[in-house]
Amino acid sequence: MNNFTYVRATDVAEAVRQGGQAHAKFLGGGTNLVDLMRETLERPSVLVDVTGLSSAITDREDGGMLIGAAAKNTAVAEHRGVRTRYPLLARAILAGASGQIRNMATVGGNLLQRTRCTYFYDDDGSRCNKRGPGQGCDAIDGFNRIHAILGASSSCVATHPSDMCVALAMLDAVVHVTGSQGERTIAFADLHLLPGNHPEVETSLSPGELITAVELPALSFAQRSTYRKVRDRASYAFALVSVAAAMEVDDGVVKGVRVALGGVAAKPWRALRLEAALTGRPANEESFRAAAEAELADAQPLRHNAFKIEVAKRTIVAVLAELAGDRL
């Protein structure tokens, strides 16, 4: 870990001013950033601690909710309003990491946590385009069991590891940010970027832009939603594949459906094709399977991760069947 200056921001303006310095980094719970600093993958000169900024979880007039970026993952998962109105968000958070990590981790930090690609982590021993643009990617022909099947490129096949973000993608959350140019909002689907030729650019945030809050819009059928995570051990493992879904069924027909997938791409993967294919169709396993097939039609397996395609399809079908419940 290099030497750095530590400052604790007391308000947004101060945070943005401090964060505008060269090689400054915002510090949430530090559960990812400090790890990366220990591995010397990140070498910030200034750490701007933003955990003192808003962590409030409030109801909005339009029926949605606003969650301060400094809210701890645990606090969000335990919040009564979240649990009743957005149960899948609470479930997704609780499916991630461990109790200790969730107690430290913030919403802002969770959004910007970096990939678990082991070649990315292997600073001096492996090539990685994300860490060192132009080096090449050792994962493409290496161990890629945890890597992407959708939206990858020939320069990077990494996945985004967050569980919470899969739920937020499904909910069409809105990210509130403030930078030197002022405030703006970003649709969740536009926050994370696919790698293309520039895997080192992971989000649409401008340098120094601070995430201040995440807004959850009202969703009439969000209560009928769930999150299922498929992993290598019963707890404390990143998702191989995860599915966040909400569905509204009327008279045996799918009226509305939202699905997002985790563990399959460099961003939480909103399954828009599936949603289009399923809306208006009978709520049965056959249409669920057909819709899942449509979503994964373009999936590109690597040497070790072809199983993800089938697991994703089966998990989608199982989750939708569960949501359809006795209406099947």
Place this chain on the structure above:
Amino acid sequence: MSIKEAAHAVMKKAVQVAPDKWMPGATPDPLIRQKHGLIGTPVSRLDGPQKVSGTARFAAEFPLERMVYAALNYSTIAKGRIRELHTAEAAAAPGVVLVMTHLNAPRMTRVPLFGSNAKAAGGDDLPIMQDERIHWNGEPIAVVLAESQEQADYAKSLIRVAYEAEPSVTTFEVAKASSEQGVFQGEPLLLEIGDAEAALAAAPHKVDVVYRTPRHNHNPIELHGATVAWDGDELIVHDASQCVTHTAWSLAQVFDIEEEQVHVTSPYVGGGFGSKTLWQYQVLAAAASRLAGRPVRIVLSREGVYRIVGGRTLTEQRVAIGAQADGRFDALIQTGVVGMGRHNNMPEPFMLPAKSAYKSGTFRLQVEAARMDMVGNTFMRAPGEAVGTFALESALDELAVNLGMDPIELRIRNEPDKDPTSGVPFSSRHIVEAYVAGAERFGWNQRNPKPGARREGEWLVGLGCATATYPYYRMPGGVARITLTNRGRATVSIAAHEMGMGTATTQTMVTADRLGLALQCVTVEYGDSHLPGVVLAGGSQQTASIGAAVTAAHDALITELLKLAGKESVLSGLDSEDVIGRDGYLCDIHKPDRRESYVSLMARIGREQITVEGTAPPPLEFTHWSMHSHGAMFCEARVSGVTGETRVTRFLGSFDCGRILNPKTAASQFRGGIVMGLGLALMEETQFDERKGRIMNPSLAEYHVPVQMDVPEIDLIWTDIPDPHAPMGAHGVGEIGITGVGAAVANAVYNATGTRVRDLPITLDKML
């Protein structure tokens, strides 16, 4: 060290040695049958309060004046030379005291390789930082010492290296092409009885399949670490060690000083499992300390443990069994190849269980080693047996399916009445009893032999079983000292180890019973190379080794006391054999009322304390008997029909390990072994990138071991039948728990789904 070799060597000298308590025709150890007393009662670990209050001082917690902290830099190629090494920036970084590389490291002798001498402790015998050559991907190339750990860690990241790579062998397929006969403990891993291939070909029923197990890394929760200081030519090493005496002797060779000049202490160890021996870190810390003239603390990072401490190697095992329709084996074949480093000698001996598990008309067992450019692989809990039983016991299950026979019945039909390959009798073998008791308690009769027949929601449920087995070992070298005071207190001193197993507690109990003293009146001193004895905490042999040494010291003590007690004593005229300790008294074994208390005896002879030493007799018992621990493992597994995820929901271990000395600590050992076995079955796998010979998941986030939710309630039962030929009637219990678990899980998964996984770990992608 070669147990057999050492035993043979001492055997030659032993002709005139009187037979000991465990030999044929000898009077058995009275403690074996003793019914009252502490042995067999559940006693909590005596070091428990220190552990939970944080006052137990581990190797990397000894504070020393002027101490500096070390960080290591590791190579990123598997073979070649360091072409350029830039250390100036690191040396100039804040707090840095020394950067040591091959350019300035002191000249040192190679570490003696484990097995090359009775006290050798080295995981490999490569020169350490003596030249620019690289031998594996991850080899230390620089040590940085700084005033704080953070400064050392940062400075080491400033070192720049350029390598000249040379062709290396890091692919198992390539290495296999030139594999060699494996030699373990001085003997070739090869055993042939009859023409097994012909018998297999002729057998009406057979299985002939290949199983694979991956590399595993050591992950004791306490990282490998040491605090090291020189005082002139004396070297003090506070180490996390399972072999203090071996380490002291080996370091003396490295630095060309006398064995007595090295003092290794290791009062507490946070798990060893075969990994806490002598690796490069202790040597580098001592060398750097000498160069810097300051005490050094070195703690490997988790990545560091993966890079420089060897683990369990990968295996590829063919198991073929030919059988008659009634299940009797005509042929038992277990052969294959394991990966091995170039500078170590540990051909994972997976064939060992098959040597004595079953009767068969013919045998062919062989382990070949394929040398690779990788960190020297080493012992890991039940080396050989843990992965060997996976293959053997899976094959047995496959044969049972093939024969349409219950797998327990198949095992019983092939139960040998003497060791099937050596022909010597078993000292104690009650595996059938263990199976019967286990099956009853587990509800084995509920099992539907048809795979895939039981479904609960999306979960397919199955039951499986497998045999656990681990040999009884006792190595030469056990010496113990007993000091008795005039207040009736005793201290036993022996260079043994407490790695969390409960050794100190159990030995305190045994000694208390042997002397006839209360638990509080006995102290066991251990974990220090200046204490007597050469006692490896490995091969599950420590309990027996200490037990035999303490018995000898106890004999010496009684003899001495009787001599000093003289004619006036009520015990006068008795032999040491006729005297036992009970309730603070020495008693006539035949007339316990004829007695004198230690306190009065000591007062009468006017002594404050008496100190005696005793040497364990040579371990000849296992040349007369085939000695093993056994167990029957039962597993209930659930496999999701949707995702292929496997969850173990019930587990039972039914053990036959001689007399259980302390049910509480023994149960923890069994349970811990089973938990580790669940990891082996379901998730543990080192990702060794064969392109570069580099380990890619050196972290507990990416290398999975079971977490709480992966571990069901584990039920444990045992026969508790003493082995009359082992000290205290007991066998070690540290390793058997992991054996058989892989197969029990795989067999349960097969019963649940009809899918046979022959390639560990059983991850969900293999279940689709």
